[in-house]
Amino acid sequence: MIILITGASHTGKTLLAQRMLEKYHYPCISIDHLKMGLIRSGYTSLTPEDDSELTGYLWPVVREIIKTAIENSQNLIIEGCYVPFNWRDDLSEQYLSAIRFICLVMTDGYIDNHFEDIVHYESVIENRIVDSDCTVESLKADNRKYMNGFLHAGEHVVRIESDYAQTIQTLLD
Secondary structure (H helix, E strand, O other): OEEEEEEOOOOOHHHHHHHHHHHHOOOEEEHHHHHHHHHHOOOOOOOOOOHHHHHHHHHHHHHHHHHHHHHOOOOEEEEOOOOOOOHHHHOOHHHHOOEEEEEEEEOHHHHHHHHHHHHHOOOOOOOOOOOOOOOHHHHHHHHHHHHHHHHHOOOOOEEEOOOHHHHHHHHHO
C-alpha cells in the first residue's frame, strides 16, 4: 500500500505522515527532502521558491518510486505538495489500486479562526524556517488552489473546517 499525502502548505501533511508512520510502521518519504537533496547537491538549478517547476521536475521521480514500491509489494508513505492535479494519468490501474490518496486543505473559515495556531504549529514535526510570506490571504489562496485543482481532476479532498485533531484522527482510523 502506498499512502500519498498532498495538499497546501501548513495543512499538516508531515504531521499526518508521522502519525501514520507511528501507527502502520510504514517507511516515509518527504518530497521536500528529495527536493532539497537535489537542490543542495547541484543536480538542479531550481530553487525552493520554484514551486510550479518543481512539481514537474520531482513528480516523475516520485511516480517511479511509487511504482517500484508497488512492484516490490512494499508499503510506503509519501508526503509533499509536489503532486500534480492529474497524477493519476501517469499510472495504470495496476498501480492506482494500491494507492491511498489524501489531499489536505483548510477552508477559509478555518484559516480565519485558527491562523495563529497554524503558524504556531508549523514546526511541530520539522524545524521549518519561519515563512514571512505566510499570511491569512496567502494560505487561503494556496488552499483554494489545491482544493479547486484536485476537485477539478475528480479527486476527493479532505477539508479541515473546524476540528483539526478530529480530522486527522479520522484519517488514522
